[in-house]
Amino acid sequence: xxxxxxxxxxxEIKEKKFKNLLSSITFxxxxxxxxxxxxxxxKGSPVLSWDFLTQDPINGMxxxxxxxxxxGTFWLVVLSVLVSCxxxxxxxxxLSEYAADNTLTRIIRLAILNLAGVPSIVHALFGLxxxxxxxxxxxxxxxxxxxxAVMNLPVIITSTLESLKAVPHSYREASWNVGASKLxxxxxxxxxxxxxxxxTGVVFSVGRSAGETAAILFTGVAFYLPFLPxxxxxxxxxxxxxxxxxxxxVVGVPDAYPYATALVLILLILSVNSIAVILRSYFRTKRKx
Amino acid sequence: xxxSTTSQAFLEWRQKKTTKPTSEKVIEFIIKGAGFSxxxxxxxxLIFILKESLPFLLSKFDxxxxxxxxxxxxxxxxxxRYGILALLVGTVLVTVISMLIAVPLxxxxxxxxxxxxxxxxxxxxxxxxxxxxxxxxxxxGFIAIMMINPLIINTFNVPIGLNILNASIILALMSxxxxxxxxxxxxxxxxxxxREAAEGLGATKWEIAIRVLLPAAKNGLMAAAxxxxxxxxxxxxxxxxxxxxxIQIPQSIFEPGRTLTATIAAELGESPKGGEHYQALFAIxxxxxxxxxAVNLSADYLIRGRRK
Amino acid sequence: xxxxxxxxxxxxxxxSNDDRMLIVQNKGSDTLVNLAQAxxxxxxxxxxxxxxxxxGGGSGTGIAALINGTVDIANSSRAIKDExxxxxxxxxxxxxxxxxxxxxxxxxxxxxKNPLDGLTLEEIACIYGEGGKCVYxxxxxxxxxxxxxxxxxxxxxxxxxxxxxxxxxxxxxxxKRDLKLGSMDLNGSRESIDLVEKTPCAxxxxxxxxxxxxxxxxxxxxxxxAECIKPTLQTATDKSYPISRELYMYTAGTPSDQxxxxxxxxxxxxxxxxTIKAGYVPAPKK
Numbered sequence: 001x002x003x004x005x006x007x008x009x010x011x012e013i014k015e016k017k018f019k020n021l022l023s024s025i026t027f028x029x030x031x032x033x034x035x036x037x038x039x040x041x042x043k044g045s046p047v048l049s050w051d052f053l054t055q056d057p058i059n060g061m062x063x064x065x066x067x068x069x070x071x072g073t074f075w076l077v078v079l080s081v082l083v084s085c086x087x088x089x090x091x092x093x094x095l096s097e098y099a100a101d102n103t104l105t106r107i108i109r110l111a112i113l114n115l116a117g118v119p120s121i122v123h124a125l126f127g128l129x130x131x132x133x134x135x136x137x138x139x140x141x142x143x144x145x146x147x148x149a150v151m152n153l154p155v156i157i158t159s160t161l162e163s164l165k166a167v168p169h170s171y172r173e174a175s176w177n178v179g180a181s182k183l184x185x186x187x188x189x190x191x192x193x194x195x196x197x198x199x200t201g202v203v204f205s206v207g208r209s210a211g212e213t214a215a216i217l218f219t220g221v222a223f224y225l226p227f228l229p230x231x232x233x234x235x236x237x238x239x240x241x242x243x244x245x246x247x248x249x250v251v252g253v254p255d256a257y258p259y260a261t262a263l264v265l266i267l268l269i270l271s272v273n274s275i276a277v278i279l280r281s282y283f284r285t286k287r288k289x
Numbered sequence: 290x291x292x293s294t295t296s297q298a299f300l301e302w303r304q305k306k307t308t309k310p311t312s313e314k315v316i317e318f319i320i321k322g323a324g325f326s327x328x329x330x331x332x333x334x335l336i337f338i339l340k341e342s343l344p345f346l347l348s349k350f351d352x353x354x355x356x357x358x359x360x361x362x363x364x365x366x367x368x369x370r371y372g373i374l375a376l377l378v379g380t381v382l383v384t385v386i387s388m389l390i391a392v393p394l395x396x397x398x399x400x401x402x403x404x405x406x407x408x409x410x411x412x413x414x415x416x417x418x419x420x421x422x423x424x425x426x427x428x429x430g431f432i433a434i435m436m437i438n439p440l441i442i443n444t445f446n447v448p449i450g451l452n453i454l455n456a457s458i459i460l461a462l463m464s465x466x467x468x469x470x471x472x473x474x475x476x477x478x479x480x481x482x483x484r485e486a487a488e489g490l491g492a493t494k495w496e497i498a499i500r501v502l503l504p505a506a507k508n509g510l511m512a513a514a515x516x517x518x519x520x521x522x523x524x525x526x527x528x529x530x531x532x533x534x535x536i537q538i539p540q541s542i543f544e545p546g547r548t549l550t551a552t553i554a555a556e557l558g559e560s561p562k563g564g565e566h567y568q569a570l571f572a573i574x575x576x577x578x579x580x581x582x583a584v585n586l587s588a589d590y591l592i593r594g595r596r597k
Numbered sequence: 598x599x600x601x602x603x604x605x606x607x608x609x610x611x612x613s614n615d616d617r618m619l620i621v622q623n624k625g626s627d628t629l630v631n632l633a634q635a636x637x638x639x640x641x642x643x644x645x646x647x648x649x650x651x652x653g654g655g656s657g658t659g660i661a662a663l664i665n666g667t668v669d670i671a672n673s674s675r676a677i678k679d680e681x682x683x684x685x686x687x688x689x690x691x692x693x694x695x696x697x698x699x700x701x702x703x704x705x706x707x708x709x710k711n712p713l714d715g716l717t718l719e720e721i722a723c724i725y726g727e728g729g730k731c732v733y734x735x736x737x738x739x740x741x742x743x744x745x746x747x748x749x750x751x752x753x754x755x756x757x758x759x760x761x762x763x764x765x766x767x768x769x770x771x772x773k774r775d776l777k778l779g780s781m782d783l784n785g786s787r788e789s790i791d792l793v794e795k796t797p798c799a800x801x802x803x804x805x806x807x808x809x810x811x812x813x814x815x816x817x818x819x820x821x822x823a824e825c826i827k828p829t830l831q832t833a834t835d836k837s838y839p840i841s842r843e844l845y846m847y848t849a850g851t852p853s854d855q856x857x858x859x860x861x862x863x864x865x866x867x868x869x870x871x872t873i874k875a876g877y878v879p880a881p882k883k
Contacts, residue, residue, distance in 0.1 A: 011493050033420060033421045033424065059874075114581070117584065118334060121525040121554055126338060181313060183316055213425070213427040213525075217557075222652045225650055226638055258431060262431050269424070277419070362775060363757060364758045367773065449796060556758055559653075562658075
């Protein structure tokens with residue numbers, strides 16, 4: 001009696017087609033990422049070894065390993081996080097806990113949005129003008145890290161803000177009502193409850209800095225250095241820059257080298273991101289609200 | 290809400306009664322300072338780029354030549370000319386074509402993830418998006434040279450694979466994660482009741498998508514596209530390696546071109562600091578800054594304007 | 598957690614153990630950067646206490662840094678100008694010392710499928726020069742390149758402020774003519790060669806030592822009647838190959854002991870072996 005009419009069946013078929021179309025589009029969007037990683041792995045694996053990771057490049061960077069570039073990337077990332085993390089977290093605390101809902105706050109939010117949208121090469125120009133020349137840091141790890149820190153600041157502010165906002169307002173009220181000051185509330189209630197979210201954001205920004213090339217191009221990365229950086233005032237090599245040089249400039253590099261370098265860079269970033277993802281899901285299960 | 294305002298009032302009352310220790314005042318001062326950091330930084334970026342490019346803007350700069358001429362001859366032995374039209378066209382071309390690819394695909398993907406996926410699948414897709422977003426631009430550039438380049442040559446039987454199309458494909462792949470995640474957020478922000486009401490009227494998902502979600506999330510989806518534009522506009526290393534880096538107005542998508550960002554990246558290293566060419570490159574930086582500023586402001590306006 | 602901490606500590610320590618090392622700052626021409634880097638690497642074995650820090654940035658940047666006293670050695674692919682010498686004298690009363698460290702011959706190369714074996718300087722100017730009319734391969738003695746769609750010439754060049762570009766321009770067009778826009782201005786020799794290797798239509802130029810067997814270097818003749826000369830070590834050294842030039846390193850004032858020792862080493866036979874390996878031509882004996 002209630003047999004679906006042909007109109008309804010048609011509708012169902014259409015619906016199914018629509019779903020299949022969308023799911024195949026989605027699938028094909030993620031396919032490239034998979035292909036790329038597999039392809040890098042296949043082409044790069046012949047030279048990828050412990051020696052490749054721990055030796056210096058030799059013979060005009062056409063042989064040997066990539067150790068100094070890993071060290072350089074490590075320095076840049078650690079230093080930039082040391083700068084951007086405290087600043088970003090405190091800025092987010094201001095926005096979430098102090099800022100009134102007024103024009104000034106709106107301007108701050110706009111500034112953050114725009115800072116996030118500034119092209120990386122413009123950040124590089126800024127780094128060159130402000131840190132390298134004006135503050136006389138020279139092309140150094142310090143200048144490059146500061147440039148990266150400015151780039152990452154909006155990312156850290158946004159993710160921290162999100163996790164601060166996620167702490168229920170009732171927690172703060174409870175704290176105020178037992179007589180804690182605003183600052184004490186932030187210190188003992190808000191921050192401990194949002195550390196997981198903050199940490200996740202920071203780890204993501206680590207991944208982002210590790211792969212950045214344009215911003216450090218003129219501010220602190222050298223083509224080649226025969227020694228490891230001894231202080232933050234030295235230049236350094238970086239994985240991302242090294243990939244650029246050996247794939248465009250240095251002649252005579254065996255084909256597998258740039259692939260292996262790209263693979264190391266991607267694996268490094270993906271593992272950092274995996275840490276962030278795991279952190280996030282771990283803390284989510286432990287969340288108290 | 291009323292609860293929180295009461296306690297806010299209580300807090301203010303209490304704070305009036307008890308004076309804060311100095312250390313707390315100092316810390317709060319620091320917090321405020323940090324809060325303004327992003328304004329200070331964005332202003333500083335503008336100031337420093339202006340500072341470095343000002344001598345050029347004041348002397349050699351000729352508005353008509355700068356924006357209307359395709360002749361970028363910073364090292365000419367005959368007559369030095371700084372015309373960025375070809376570079377501007379290159380930037381616009383790769384941005385527009387990449388968005389033609391990325392926006393429909395990205396929004397379709399956002400629809401799928403937001404409307405068809407279980408929460409668990411959605412979580413998995415989100416992680417995948419984050420991974421895709423994490424691939425650095427220099428690796429994309431490497432992929433453009435090594436993978437897309439031969440692919441284009443063989444598929445379309447064209448002489449050169451480093452061209453506008455190549456850069457557009459790479460940029461599309463690079464901006465997809467952003468478009469998908471912002472688009473998905475916009476769709477999730479549409480109240481569940483809308484969907485339920487439409488379903489109650491017997492609408493299919495397709496109809497819901499087109500008739501209900503699209504209009505309701507219109508601004509958010511447009512913002513997603515605009516943020517994608519911003520991403521594509523500012524991308525440097527990948528387009529430097531993928532476009533073929535040639536100063537000309539491309540006659541087809543199979544011809545090489547050059548973008549504003551790539552020009553700075555390729556030439557700044559070898560131009561002596563404080564020289565005219567160096568200043569001209571900062572002037573290009575200024576153009577980029579203004580472009581990205583405009584794009585981001587419009588995106589923000591679209592997202593926020595509606596909420597008012 | 599503790600393991601990670603140790604690992605981080607180890608990396609930190611690993612970064613900072615060479616405090617006694619003397620550093621010689623060496624900056625300049627991107628043409629020379631590969632050679633300077635290969636030397637720096639070799640010199641580490643000769644004298645482990647001295648580290649040569651090499652960076653590029655262009656000949657002008659290197660010389661400017663030398664004048665300002667921020668580097669010890671400037672690499673340059675062009676001879677220093679008189680006004681630059683004067684400036685160094687004025688700034689810090691230092692005399693500039695010149696060292697010819699090698700020769701560089703720019704080879705013009707095409708895809709192996711291209712039937713051409715040689716070009717005259719005039720034909721190169723017709724292809725690359727501003728106002729040059731050679732757009733198709735058949736504009737050059739009716740050449741037909743198989744596998745090249747439309748027979749159109751794809752010009753591969755370098756970014757316009759690189760030393761290689763400027764020398765190529767000077768050698769093929771003289772000092773009063775520009776290169777045509779619309780060439781593919783690639784970032785480095787490797788990219789140029791890779792591209793020509795894959796593109797039958799293309800023509801490119803780079804340091805002679807960078808060539809491989811997948812591209813064909815052309816012989817160059819000064820004019821229609823002159824002999825067509827292939828780029829080789831011999832023809833580059835005696836400068837019979839039309840596109841060859843000297844490469845220089847400059848120091849300012851009385852060099853410190855380690856700079857002096859290094860500059861002397863660069864003139865040694867051991868250094869010349871590296872020069873050839875890196876794709877350059879050793880400086881002729883004086």
